[in-house]
Amino acid sequence: MARVIENPRELILNEAKKILHNEGFANISIRRVAKECNIAVGTIYNYFPTKKELIVEMMTNFWKEYFYNIQSIVSSQETFYVKLKSIFNNLAEFIKRFREVWLNNELYSSPDYIESGLEKQNIYIHKLIIIIEDLLKKEVDNHSHEITKKLNSYELASFIVMNFISMIQMPYFDYALFESILKELIQ
Structure with missing residues (x-):
């Protein structure tokens, strides 16, 4: 049996x-x-x-775990800037773990894995942008003003995410300085 x-x-x-x-x-x-x-x-x-499908599913679960953590931050009662810093800290930890586990020469020596990995990465970065855009919109509603005169909420959220990734990968830029610049943009 x-x-x-x-x-x-x-x-x-x-x-x-x-x-x-x-x-x-x-x-x-x-x-x-x-x-x-x-x-x-x-x-x-x-x-x-295929092994590729197994690996892509494992990577997808890794990202899902990250977004589960982000959702608890977003739903907290903290202020916008505290939430943003928590998202940044979680992203820094996620990227550190991602490097250790997934950024492996063997994995990325195959064009199939590169294409699948980058495709998934772009989907999840877009999802993070949308989460931050929603936070921005709530922040704007709370203060009843425009986000900026030059950027719409999606562009500003993209700016935030790309700067987060840059700051994590090249830690020469202080988070506090980034936050002060962001506050000036949003005022």
Whole structure:
């Protein structure tokens, strides 16, 4: 009689994540994941027809975890600038973990992974821009004034996200200075 596995998709993803975190990308293979799950290789192919699809799903879950954390910040009762700084700090931690786990030469040596990874990254950066744009709109409603005379809310949110990423990657620019510039823009 065949063994019944509750939530095999999650089992596969969890075991693949363990391999990734403990041994690195090079040790992830469909056969290796099947062995760790104690299931047939064919079972994995039912859920993830290729290693690429397994990796992209793991990366997607990584981003979803980040956005789950961001939602708790956004729904808090903190002020706009406290929320923004918390989002920045979470993004810094996320990027640090992302570098350690996902920015791997082996992963990005294949054009398929590069294309899929960049496509997902662009989707999630856009999602972060929309979240910050919504915060900006609430901030403007609370103070009943225009966001800026030159930028609309989406452009300003894009400016914030791109500066966050730049500040994280090149920590020469102080967050406090960025916040003071932003306050001048929004006044």
